[in-house]
Amino acid sequence: MQRIGVFVCWCGSNIAATVDVQAVSDALAKEPGVVYATNYQYMCSESGQNxxxxxxxEYGLTGVVICSCSPRMH
Ligand code: SF4
Structure with a gap:
């Protein structure tokens, strides 16, 4: 059984001003296989990576889904 973590990024206000990031992470927390879902202002920052x-x-995750910009952006 997968143990997936979902991390929804705000990108400051770039995403969070348009997308209800709390609602997205709350909804994804209910998906099968997802054991942890959260959102954070800057997922690429050191604190976001930590x-x-x-x-x-902590949750023994077997996979992660990062909902943020494309790696090609930076
Ligand atoms: S991971 Fe991407 S979307 Fe999130 S704060 Fe960094 S640059 Fe913005």
Whole structure:
């Protein structure tokens, strides 16, 4: 059984001004296989990356879904 973590990024107001990031992470938390879902202002920041790393350890995640910009953006 997968143990998926979902991390929805605000990108400051770039995403959060348009998308209800709390509603998205709340909805995704109910998906099969998802054991943890959250949202954060800047997922690529050091604190955002630590949030992901800590959740992998704490929840024993087998996979992550990062809802943010494309890696090609930066
Ligand atoms: S991960 Fe992408 S979307 Fe999120 S704060 Fe960084 S640049 Fe913005």
């Amino acid at each position: 949030l992901i790393k800590d959740a992998v350890k």
